[in-house]
Amino acid sequence: MSSVNSAGKQAARSPVGRRLGPAYCAHRLLICCLSLALLGLGLSACKPEPLVEPAPASSAAPAADIDRAPATGASDASVMKELERIERAGPVKPVESERYLLALQARVKPGSAELLELLILRSNLAINRRDTASAESHMKLMREWPNPRLAAEAKLAQHVLRARLLAQSGQLELAKKELSDLNSYSAGPTSALRRAYSLLGALQSDTGNADAALLNLHQALKLAEKTGEAWRRVDLLGSLANTYVEAQQLERAEQTINEALLEAERDPDTYMLLNVQTMRGIIYAELGKHALAQRAKQEALAHARRSGVEDLLSLALANYADYHLKQGNYTEALRLAEEALPLAMKTQDLSSQAVALANMGLAKIALKRVEEGKRDALAGIAIDAKRGANSGASIGWQELGAYLEKAGDLPGAADAYHRYRKLIDQALRADTRKAVLEAQARYDDERRAQELELLNRDMNLKSEQLRERDLRLKLWAALGGCVLLSGVLLGLAYQRIRKTNLALASSNAALRVQGERDPLTGLSNRRHFQAAIKRLADQGRLSGTVFLIDIDHFKRINDGYGHAAGDSVLIEIAKRLRSTLRDEDLVVRWGGEEFLIVVDTRDAAYAGTLAQRLLDHIGSEPVSHGGQSIPITASIGFASFPIAPQGLALSWERAIDLVDTVMYMAKAHGRNKAYGIQSIAAEDEASLLLLAARMEAAWHEGSVQLLALQGPEPVSPPT
Structure with a gap:
């Protein structure tokens, strides 16, 4: 089993055709007969010009340096720059970051956006080191925020921090509820809304709702790009790649993580490269590119050891153990997982504990220590199930079933497969059994092209309706001369409208059929x-x-x-x-x-x-x-x-x-x-x-x- 620090399927848009009844022009034909004659051959003449928007500019963030002292009498803009620098270095320099923030806090204006952002950073550092009391004290200051213009921003920051605390204790569903009302907030001067969308997407990915996760992570990515800090964009691309893996869109995942790697190499740091290489290792292992997967996981482990941060190291060790499991190197996989587990328990990292226990158990089963291995694997699955991490639990049952089958424990394998199937089926039945991502990423482009084509048809039709109204006003004077032609034109107009309706009905029927057909096999879905x-x-x-x-x-x-x-x-x-x-x-x-x-x-x-x-x-x-x-x-x-x-x-x-x-x-x-x-x-x-x-x-x-x-x-x- 592999895992990354939390990361999610984009909901398809369904174009809708507009119907026109034959009566639309019948009762107006005597007024606009000439316009119908002129428009008879022109209903498909107009093509809307495509709108092209420039790509958002991004600038590489400078490498973090926490060791220099904070500036005195700094402007608001310079304080925000300092906070961005600290935020980037925080995961690998938590002690220095906290000391620096404490010194900077005395120089920041009370009630300002800068102070709120500073408290958000201090709260996150406290949560990382399991210091709940400090995090709660910072959140109390946010509840009593003196500046009414930032009251909503402070309230949102509290929800994000509360959700992080709940997720850290394994209460993923309660954590999602804390972030259930993001539509009522707008982007403010702090990072609260970006953090909210990012965390909600990660939680949804962990609990098996990849569709919603992708939407929220894309929203977080847009907010990150507006900051101009490339490293934030890299972090979000890694989360998106992880969610594409959950949705089994592996080609899209590979494309996304390679984009993140190119961005990271322009201005590298240890934490960013660790996350990117971890995700590359998982994706290449899924794609069967084992040499690339090994190289990426080795680099991730080297970055984790270089960081000196125990929870990062425990996750890297557990992931590398997963690689050796897939290669059949069971002794080495067991050694790495056993090295990872005490680190994960020391830092109380439930996600890493689940991965380490699962990989320990699978390695032991492969080494003929079946009962001992089964206990370890079940303990890892239990951690994910208790947290509500359905994605991790389902993978755990699937892998346990495969290893028990190889070991000859057929009843145990059947039970594990059945539990895996139950979890997967629950995810597929959620929300009135909404459509599942069954096609690969290449079909996404095809669907988008179809949607654009239908949208262009609708725009053309509306354009012709506007033109018809304009011509009708100009042709009142020709009413007398049109009386003799009205009968003929009535028939032509009716036929034209009838053909348009038939075409639209056929298009709508095709869309309905397409929505109920598997695009790869042509079978029903x-x-x-x-x-x-x-x-x-x-x-x-x-x-x-x-x-x-x-x-x-x-x-x-x-x-x-x-x-x-x-x-x-x-x-x-x-x-x-x-x-x-x-x-x-x-x-x-x-x-x-x-x-x-x-x-x-x-x-x-x-x-x-x-x-x-x-x-x-x-x-x-x-x-x-x-x-x-x-x-x-x-x-x-x-x-x-x-x-x-x-x-x-x-x-x-x-x-x-x-x-x-x-x-x-x-x-x-x-x-x-x-x-x-x-x-x-x-x-x-x-x-x-x-x-x-x-x-x-x-x-x-x-x-x-x-x-x-x-x-x-x-x-x-x-x-």
């Missing part, structure tokens, strides 16, 4: 599924057969063959599913490498036959990509609802959870298999859920009847 499931769920209870399919070792395909090859595999799997199923069957790309199928039948025999056919069609032959032959198999879980023998009806959410459980059993029992539920000896839903929670044991006891199917022997690529 979760949004379409929610609308379609209503016909199969009578009063919320599902009737039919559900299949959940997961491509085996998909991450290995991405790492070994590249993400473009992974896309080819997803596209080919979608084709094979469509060719196997009927037109009326519902096929959904459920997320990542998972596919969901709902068939309108309750025939258990047909369900087993179809599951075997799906296994055979998916694994029968490898996928071709760029001259390479990629062998593929899948793990499938399925069940028919209501559940036999009692005919228990379940909601579609419960039904998918049940199928998800047996799908992970198929994975835990060797993959390339399909497990189907034939019956469950339960009289009501509550007892059924209890048996489902211990599915493996219930199967062996005979309380659950499962059908186990084996897929074809995977075809090896030619040598």
